[in-house]
Amino acid sequence: MRGRRLGRRATSLLAIAAVGAGTACGAEPASTAGTAPAASAPAPTHSEADERAAREAALAAYAGYLAASRTASGRGDPHHPDLARFLADPLLTRVRLSIREAKEHGAMRTGTLVSDPTVTSVSLDSSPPTVEIQDCLDATRYRLVYARTKRVVPGTGGTRHLATATATRYPDGRWLISAGAAHEDLPC
Template sequence: MRGRQLNRAAIGLLAVAAVGSATACGAAPETTAGTTADRKPAAPVPRDADEQAAGQAALAAYSGYLDASRAASRRSDPHHPDLTRFLADPLLTRVRLAIRAAREHGAMRTGTLVSDPTVVSVNLDSVPATVEIQDCLDATGYRLVYARDQRVVPGSGGARHLATATATRYPDGRWLISAGAAHEDQPC
């Protein structure tokens, strides 16, 4: 019975933590259904200076999110201080829950998660302002392993897939990643 619970947990963690938590991407994005036709490859979007600056700030927050979620996942620490520097709810809570679940099952993330993000839209007129990011995550070298003996958790292998995230500008001026999804059914 415990083995079956670990496999279910591993599959859930893989889906939740693929972006970072990563994890994470320790990461934390949820898997969504859809076809490749639903999402078009990212294309550069012409921007004015304010939109370009917002896009760069959002990409920096996204990179920080991936780094923080990987670090938190390696240490099995759902309260790693860098998580709150780059993440906001509801994604922050999802990442923390995924890391906590892995720790409770004796698992952690190791390896390398390769990211190639692109800004696909900037909306400075919305309240709050948002930036949409599309990424091709390569999780082939990012594994969920048992902390005790470093064995790979069955069913936790990664692949290259599309991921999306939303960066939101908060009243204090910071850009934080507030939403994310791993589209594991859409290779890139």
């Protein structure tokens, strides 16, 4: 039971957990005789270059997050400085708790985590600006092991699954990963 509980908690390390990006869809009202045509939506206030820069910064933050998580998990260090460099709350706290719980149970992460992220939406006009990321994580070679014996913790086998994340631009201009989710029930 203890190994299974640890497995669920440790899996949250991979949770690059994101708030789902919803888009509003609707039909433009049809104009009828004698009424003025509907006003068109205001033009976006950002350029293609702004959007491209946001995509690149968000993907860089995401890659940094994965690298920092792997390093911190391998060392059993929930306060590794790179975590705060790429993550923001509430995800930062979740990742730190997951690493701490694994360490308290004598476990750590080892191996390779393969990522193939893509940006699914950019919302520069929202407050704060966000970028949604979708990833196919291959965690089949990323294992939770007992630190002393290096034996795999039962019930913690990795899978290839969908993960989502939200990158948020903070007032100081940094893009940080603030939310994420591992969708282990959705293989990719």
